[in-house]
Amino acid sequence: MSWRVPLSKGKHITIISAYASTLAAVDCVKEQFYNSLNECLQAIHRTDRVLLMGDFNSDRKEFLVTKAMRGADCWTDHRLLRCKIRLEIRPQQRRALHTKKLNITSLGDPEVCTQFRSNVAESYMQHDQGPDLGTKWAHLHSDLNKYAVDTRIQAKTPSRLGGDAGISIQHRLDGSLFNTRRLHARTKVSSTQVIELQYADNYAIVVHDAEDLQNILDVFSSTYAAMGLRVNTLKREILVQTVHPPKTHHLFLVNGEPVKTIEHFTYLGIVVHSDCSVxxxxxxxxxxxxxxxxxxxxxxxxxxxxxxxxxxxxxxxxxxxxxxxxxxxxxxxxxxxxxxxxxxxxxxxxxxxxx
Structure with missing residues (x-):
């Protein structure tokens, strides 16, 4: 009998319980036993720890103390081995249930709320004559999720900024922060889209394209307006940073008011210039x-x-x-x-x- 048990740090141990033939058994029986044992050992993964009942083959780190004890009979090759073993059994991992969160704020719309109520009431009337309470709840739970998608309760409002808005920053967290050659690797390199930089009361928006900047300004101003706030254009400045002078100058608007474009400004104690010089x-x-x-x-x-x-x-x-x-x-x-x-x-x- 063999049993493969998972250990910590991705390791495994294979436990084999084998009952050897006695000395009085015929040679063919003994040969058959050792052949079966050899086949079982050959099937074990080469990185596994092996625990063979009656024999041990493992790291000294796991086996702390091992003693061989002789029995009363002298004419025998059997020994009783006693040992203390330190093993870390890996706990069984539970699969996390990925459930989508409901956007219940959309129920504030009377039309959406009325449609959702009518759908739930209709589903309850259809399954009211179910055989038991568990079956009724299973059908009702399924219909609730279905109607939530149909009435746009479960669907979050998609971002109007776009997936490629902002600037892309490639980074890796395994040391050598300033070694830029490591960023050309195909693995262990992560990419993050950065749109805004916040520090205390300083706020900066970074983009590569003028249209993306105007779109972000429109989204921010409309979001602030929904909360009763207004963007002060007198405290907002735009810096176009490029190596070569731009051929056309863009006019950026916030709530219909133009935003001032400057040549340089100081951000967190550092002067940023439009021509990228220091x-x-x-x-x-x-x-x-x-x-x-x-x-x-x-x-x-x-x-x-x-x-x-x-x-x-x-x-x-x-x-x-x-x-x-x-x-x-x-x-x-x-x-x-x-x-x-x-x-x-x-x-x-x-x-x-x-x-």
Whole structure:
């Protein structure tokens, strides 16, 4: 008798209960027993743990203590083996029931509500004469789901934004975040459609096409209007970011009012420019770093009571972090790198009192 039991981490163990022939049995019986046992062992998967009653063949991790005990009869090759085994039996997985949620808000429409009520009442009258209560409920439950689909109660309102709206971001979560070559793999790479970026009270919409942006603006404004809100176009700005200047300029409207198109704006402390350059952002970080250095010069960098390593730690924590804020997304040229290196050298010269 054999039994294959699933273990944890995708492993299995095959338990075989075999009763060997006695020493007094004829040779043909013994040969038949060992042939049957060999066939059973050959049929076991090669990655399975094997537990053979009377013999053991497994990893030392599962078998903790094993003892061989001799019986009272000396002239015998039988031994009683006792062992302690540590096995993790995998629990039986239950299949999750995927049920669609009912969009009961559509019942607020009097026409839909009246149609659904009439269908349910008709179904109840048809199955009222059923043999038992279980059969009645089974028919009624089936009809309820059917009428829910027919009256558009179960169908959620489809998204008007479209499945390809926004921008597509490819990513993988198995390490090496900045190794872009790993994103060309055919496996383990996920793609996410991003339409909106939210941070505190900042809100940004990102798309590739002008028509998609206008569609998203219309959907958002109509959604806000349904909740009694109105989009303030004076606080909304649109940035068209492209390497080459666009041939035509699009006019974007919100509630019939035009939205201002700008050349650059600051988002989360980073200056985003329409020509995809980082010159303006680098110049802004340089000005902020010089300002921070000037505020600390008299109290820290010109203070003779502080050690050099203390001044260096303050310089790294305040000035360098301010200068390189957001540099992870910069695509710089050599001239821009030289500018940052010159700024760093000038700050060190002033800190050390060198001309």
């Amino acid at each position: 010159d303006l952002d680098i110049q802004r970080r340089i000005n902020l770093a010089f300002t921070a250095f000037g505020r600390l010069r008299g109290r820290v960098f010109s203070n003779n009571n502080l050690r050099i390593d203390t001044e260096a730690s303050v310089y790294k924590a305040v000035c360098i972090s301010t200068l390189l804020y957001g540099s992870e997304i910069w695509t710089m040229y050599r001239r821009q790198i030289r500018i940052l290196e010159n700024i760093h050298t000038r700050c060190l010269q002033r800190k050390l009192g060198l001309s």
